[in-house]
Amino acid sequence: MSQLQTSVPTAAFKNYGSLIHAWRNEVKHSLETVSRDTGISSERLSFLERGEGQPTWGELELLARQFSVSVRDLLPLENDLDRGMKFLRGRSARRFDQERAGRLQYTYWERVMTPVLPNIKPVELLLHLHRREEVVLNRGHFFHQYTQVLDGGPVAYLWEWEGKVWEEVFEKGDSWLIPGFVPHGFYSPDAKNPGRILAITFAQHLTGDARQELALLGGRNLSRIVSDEQDYYPKSSEEACP
Numbered sequence: 001m002s003q004l005q006t007s008v009p010t011a012a013f014k015n016y017g018s019l020i021h022a023w024r025n026e027v028k029h030s031l032e033t034v035s036r037d038t039g040i041s042s043e044r045l046s047f048l049e050r051g052e053g054q055p056t057w058g059e060l061e062l063l064a065r066q067f068s069v070s071v072r073d074l075l076p077l078e079n080d081l082d083r084g085m086k087f088l089r090g091r092s093a094r095r096f097d098q099e100r101a102g103r104l105q106y107t108y109w110e111r112v113m114t115p116v117l118p119n120i121k122p123v124e125l126l127l128h129l130h131r132r133e134e135v136v137l138n139r140g141h142f143f144h145q146y147t148q149v150l151d152g153g154p155v156a157y158l159w160e161w162e163g164k165v166w167e168e169v170f171e172k173g174d175s176w177l178i179p180g181f182v183p184h185g186f187y188s189p190d191a192k193n194p195g196r197i198l199a200i201t202f203a204q205h206l207t208g209d210a211r212q213e214l215a216l217l218g219g220r221n222l223s224r225i226v227s228d229e230q231d232y233y234p235k236s237s238e239e240a241c242p
């Protein structure tokens with residue numbers, strides 16, 4: 001009985017095993033076939049399928065090729081919730097500085113995040129710079145951003161729009177939204193009162209699988225999704241489009 005209990009797989013490995021088993025079923029390969037093609041022994045394969053061990057990255061790559069899927073399809077979803085929630089204490093928040101052009105521009109504190117909700121990324125920023133000309137704008141990012149002045153301030157916000165850099169000054173409690181890919185930056189005009197802001201970036205409509213598929217299509221082809229004015233064949237061709 002005690003032996004049986006020790007062989008009960010941990011949940012994490014069981015999830016790996018279930019996925020391998022499910023995909024092997026989809027392609028109707030026997031353990032022996034998979035073993036012959038991948039070089040992973042049948043014993044090791046059934047050990048993995050029972051969830052008794054964690055597959056190595058190399059094994060996952062071999063299995064993904066065998067099942068004609070992506071390694072991503074063989075990775076279990078990560079759930080780090082505690083009683084269905086995700087908490088992060090202030091004292092445990094990761095803090096890091098960002099320097100640009102040789103100057104300390106921002107200090108970041110990462111706020112609560114979870115792989116269960118991968119498209120919400122909140123951070124808090126302390127704005128060290130005091131002069132507009134010292135601010136290095138970013139290039140904008142994929143996610144939209146909710147921004148709010150938490151403390152200190154005023155906070156000066158710079159952004160690029162129609163080829164020009166604009167500036168707006170905000171005070172504690174003010175909030176604004178920054179659409180994706182808009183270059184932006186911040187500074188504290190009052191050197192004695194550095195601003196602190198909350199920046200929550202969150203997903204566009206395109207996320208997860210859609211984003212991955214677009215990455216696969218590549219920049220050259222993406223414009224054809226938006227507008228494809230050319231014919232299937234070059235104009236000179238006599239043939240009709242099938």
Ligand SMILES: [Fe+2]
Pocket residue numbers: 141145184199
């Ligand atoms: Fe941002």
